Structure formats: C-alpha cells, structure tokens
Amino acid sequence: MTSTPMAVQTRPFAVEPLTNVMLPDGIFDNALYKLRIACHFTNTSTTDLTNVTIYLESVGDPGIVVTGQTYTFATIPAGASVLVSWAADFRHASPGKPLVSFVARADGYTPARSIRQIFVSQTRYDATTDTYSIQIPEGRLDISKVTVIPPAKGGWWAGDKPDNDKRKPWPGPYVPTGLTMVWVPNPAYAGTHGELPFQDPWWKVLAVVVLVIAALVGIIAAAVGGGTFHPGIRGMFDETDPGVITECCTPAPGDPVTGGTTIAGVAGVVASVALVVALDDSADPHWRGQAATPPRPGELTTAERVEARWKLLEEPYAGKPYRVNVRWAYERITTGDTYRHEVEEEQTNIHVTEEVTVVTPDAVGLSDRLWARATFKRPDSTLFRGPDLYAFALFRAPQGLYFVVPLTDDGTGFDDHAADGTYTAGLYLQDVLPELKKAGQEPYGTWKVYVFAQDVNRVAPGIPPEIAAQTIGGFFVASAVQLTFDPNLPCPLDAQASIKVV
C-alpha cells in the first residue's frame, strides 16, 4: 500500500477560540493561553479518499499542551482541503518555531505524516515604561507611544445597552495611528540586513500581533474574565488621537459570548491591521531603512528604531482599498554610529475583495437547514478558493442568539464542490432548537447571516525569507462589521443575507 495522499501544505495558523478570529499571519502567542492549532489538510491525489481519519500526533514544544482528538471524514474529494483544528494550551510555550506533526489515513492507504513549523511569540506589557514587548528567537520588538483613535464615548455592547448600566461595554476597537517600534536583534548583526522575524514575516507583523492581542485580551476579559491570558497584558491604550472617534457596530440583541465576542474580535483585528496597511507589505520600514543605511564594515547593528505616524484618509473597511498617509523615520544604532532614514508616502490596503456575494434560501421550514453560499472575488476577478481563506458565518436567530458556523469550500458536509470558489455554511435547525429553547427563543422569523473571511498565508515552506515576508495572512477580506468615524451613519454591522424560517 502507498501512503495516504493527504498533506498539510502550508504553515498551520492560530485561531483564538472565543472570538474565532485568526491571529495575524497565523502567529501563536503565549499571552493567549488557549488557542486552536488550525490547518488545511489537502487531498493531493486525483481520486476521492474514503474513511479518512486525521489527528495531531505531536508538538515539538513540551510547553504546548494539545487536547488529543481525531477527526473522521466519510469522503474527502480529490483536491479538496479540509479545515481541522485542535485545542491547545500555550501558557508555557516558548517563543520559537516548533514542529507539529499530523497524521492522515484513508482506506486503502498507509498513514501519512505531515510535519510543519508554527510560529510562537511571547508578548508582555511593562506598566512602568508603558511598553509592550514581543519576544521571538531572532530578537525582541518593543512597542511604545501607541496613538489610537478611541472608540466612541460610552462604548458599545453586544446587544442592547442594558437599562441598569451595570454591564461594561466592549473595549475598543482602537484604530492605531502611530507607534514606536524598537527592534533589538539577537545577536547584533553585521551587514545591511538582519534576520527577519521567524525568518519569514516583516517586523511590522509582530507589531500588529501585539495590537491584536491587546484587543483580544480586552474582549476576553470582558466576556469571561481573566485566567485565559497572561495577566501582564493590557487590553487598552492610553494615548489617543484626539478629535476623532471610532463608531463600531451595536449588534442587535444577542448572546454575548457566541456572537458578541466574535464581532468584537473581528472589529479589533480590522482596526489593528491599519498598522500593516500603513507600513507597506512589499517591504516594511525596517527592511527599507536597513537598505537605505548600510553600516560601515566592522560595525554591528545593536538596535533599530522606527517611529511611524499615519493618517487614515478613509475609514478602514475590511476588504476595501482604503488609503493611508504615513510618515516614518528609521534609525539604525550600531557599535560605531547611528544612521537615519525618513519616508513620507501614501499606502493602500491590498488585502481586498472586489465583490462578496452571499446566497441564501428565501425561506425554509423547521425541518430544513439554514445555509449560505458565499463567493469572494479578488480585484483581478479570480475567486478565493478552498484553503485561500479561513471563513465563517454568524447565523443570528430572530430573537438574537448567534451561531458561529464554518464557511468551507471543501466538498464535504454542506459544500457541494471542492475548491470551486463557493464557500458554504449550513446549520440544521433541529440541531439548534435545544439552544434556542434554553435561551427562551423561537426559531420562527427572520434569521440574519453575517459573513467573515480572513486570507491565509499560503507561502510554501522553503521560499526565501524576504520573498515569503511579502505575503501576510490573517487580514479580513470580508467582514460584516465595519468601522466608521461618522457617528451619524447607520449601524455598520450589515447582514449580507436573511432567511425566513416558517
């Protein structure tokens, strides 16, 4: 027998389980204790595979404790990529690039093992210096002087604002408008360019990891309290960009955990990635600053500072090519001198979709299933397909209870065809009746469907770091929640579709 033709072809990514959002570029961080190790497992053959079992075998860091679990698929079509994930505790994880092995077995084949690296960082906050630090093997990035556009006064609730006002509003979202990043390479290096973080993403990706973690920590704390993240992490920023406020959605009444945290998490990520947009995907300020300031022979670079301030020329809509005017100054500190380089330019979000289409049935009966089919078209008119996206939908019951449902393009379950660019989410009404009953809600009426999608970093292992770095995953290319700076606009949480249950 030959090996099962299944493989994990790209780097597994981190999903925060309470909010369901993927962390920037899929990077894991031990400030968030509970994360899911997610990956797409691909049938690399031209034939369908039957009775497929998939499990995570081992992780190369004993500080990462995985909950063992086996997934079974009756059939995985040829070429299909199925999404699987495992709960893990990263509390004692070490910063690094540990290996993770997965095993797949299908009828008629011997088991096949896929071994992939994941990226793990460690973020902490020092209250005395008001500095976030993110530690990885190649060095440490200190982030300070963060300026943000704060949320609207009074905050926002996952549901109607309670009459008694005892509940606290969701924290954020904070839209960053500037920060100072100091990179301390380990070790100090000679020459023009130092090692890239994890030898893959740009330094700015570490900064956005910090901002997203800060956003998520605030949301997690508001939803379930402490104990699931490092207590040294803050979920808010002090320094703000006065004069502008961020209006975020005020979701309709709903379950505060399932729907509210997801929406808040999405908003936090959408807001935070304004930093990445401002600092250019093709080459970030550290790389460009290094290129512009070659040190003299014999000098070692001991630290690099980037001070960046930007102005959002448009609201940071996920998936839209919003523009940012940015000014940044790079400073290289070596054992012999200090070098400077400054840039002012306009940048545009390149993580965009031309069109998001969501199709649902007009009406279904109680014995039917709710379903939604979504397509995500790039500006060049090609569709995102299969493992290009990590996507999910929120189905909101008529009286507000949310259900988080995966959107997949794998030809299994509710999805008809693998990798055809149509992502499908489905929900059997009979399955959710107990939850609705428990919440005192009825299934009859109009259900709303909200669609979210993040792009996945699909750079294959072995690509040169400075090339691999130009691809960054974890951006929302489609989001039902949008941010606006105009409080007079209607609630920017837009349902892409609705279904009537009769």
Next chain:
Amino acid sequence: MDTMTDQLRNVPVSRRDIIRISGGTAAAVGLGALATPAGASAGTGGAAGGGGAAGSGEPAVADGVGSAALSPGARTRLRSGGADLLIRDGSPHWWLSPDIWVVPGTDPNGTPGTPAAGDTAYVWARVQNTGRQDAFGVELRFYWGNPSVQMFYSTLNLIGTAYADIPAGDTQDVLCLVPWHVVTVNNGHECLVVVASAPGDPPLPDAVDPVGYPNVAQRNLTLASAGKQDFKLTLTVTAPRRESKWVRIGAQIGGELPRETLKTLDLTDSKPVEKPVVEVGFAEKPITDPKEGIGVPELELEVPAGRSVPVYLTIRGGADLGAGQYQLVEVLETQDKQTLGGISFAVVGEGRR
C-alpha cells in the same frame, strides 16, 4: 499475547485486561475476578481522559466556543479505551526493544542511529494494537534516563508526548517531535522508555516493567566504541523507594542482535563476533589509571531503599573488531537469580561510530 476467556461473556481476555482489572498487579489476580461487574467494565473507562474537546459525532467545540475552525464535514472520535497496545520487548532481553529508535540530527525523518553527547535527536516508537477494537487517541510518553539496569519512572526524564490512532490489528510508527537534547553527562549513553496508554489503563508501578506491561518498552542499548582506550561508563543502580536490595552486577559477552534492532543502530549489515574479544569489569569507585585494571567481573552490592549508587563499568579491548563486526556485551542486574534489568552494548571497532 497469551489470551484467556471470560466465560460469562465468552470473550477473549488478554493478559493486559487482567492487568487493567487488577489495577496493575497482574500476578496477584485470578480468573475469578473477571466474573465481577468490575470485570465487565474492563476497557471502557476513561473515555473522557485527555479528550475534553471531543464530542460524540459532532463537530468539536473547544471550551464551549470556537466551532468555526473546523470543516463541517468532520466528525470527531472520542479517545477509545480498552485497546490492547503492544510495544515489543527485545530479544534476548526485554530492554532491547526493536520498537524504539532514535534519529540523530534535526530531521526527524532521518536515518536511525546513535546520538552523541550534545546532539539533538528524535525518538520514535512502533505501537501495535493487538486487540479487536480500534484505538483512538493513544497517548505515548517518551522518557530518557541515565544508564542504569533496573529503571524507575521516578528517576526518568520525560522527553515529550505524542498521540496515535491505531486500528485493530494494525501497527503505527509514532514520532515524538519534542527534540531530545542528549546530555553530555555519561557521554550521551542514555536509556529510553516508551509508554503507550489508552484511557482506562491501570496506573503503572514505579519500577519500569516492560515484561508485565505490554504497552511499555525499554531500550537500554548503546553503541560502544572500542579500541586503544577503554570504554568507560557510570551505571546507576537504584533501589525502590521503600525497599533496599542486594543485587549482583555482571556481564555476558557474545550473542547476536536481531537484524531490525541492528537497523536502529545503523549497523544493519554488521556481523556478531561470538568469541570474546573484550573484557568487562565493574568497580564501586572510578578507575582513573588503566594500570589499575578494569575492576571485577561481577560486583555484589547493597542499595539502601530509595537510593542510587554508582557502578563504574569498563570495557577493554575490541581493537581487532573489523569493519562490519560488533560484539554484544550485556550487563545484567540480578537478585536471587532473577534478572531485574540490564543494559546492552554493541561494541564496534574504533572509528565505526
């Protein structure tokens, strides 16, 4: 594996079932115990162990949330209990398990071999499911220990864990991805123990007992490079926590390793040399001057309860071993003619390693 029959249920009962039912004391349990209700529950307990996120046939939900990170076509399996897991013992001694091997270097898929002190290495184990039920979520624990004869879990060091699914009657190679950083103490000559467990398995006694527990295996086998200089190693002889012991430490020279065991040492085509070409000696104190000899061929010593004492091993000779030859040296710890444990050396010519 020897099997018996539970006459009330008319199903085969393995030695492992008896161990499980008895809570780990196989020798003390008679067949009569199987007629009790407790016996009927053998192999079904502990289904939730380690599988907190699993659901019975439904997509997984971690900590009550997070169900989106999963294809809707996926179904989950609980960890299954009651599997008959086997990691084979070695031949002629149990501590020569051919089902444990080491891959030195940074590529876990590399060639098996013997790591040197300071190396990084990966440990593999081969597990069989000899039962009639598929085993899901089998947990494997990989340990290393200092060179010793009888081994105790309380003195071992955990390398890491791994999981495996093994259909009934099937065999699965399992990789522990936590790198084993081979310490420089003992010049890299370490012992390995692997335990495969399913929910419902009995707790293990402190003494490593591969013979009594088919799901436990031990590899106390190392390459020894012989030549002009003596091969020296400090062995540890340990007594149980609450029981002192009188033991003899001796050696047997000659014999043959199975081909599959040789393969794990990267000695696949090597031939054994039966006629002793090396001398083996033991001492209670280090021998620093070769002129002082190599110690005695057999050492008798008392080890107080809960204590470990060092025994200094010297292997001399072997310079005449040619390329492709090895001599097997087996160091045995015995008590009242019963073998408690051992460690084996494949002595090869200088430079072979």
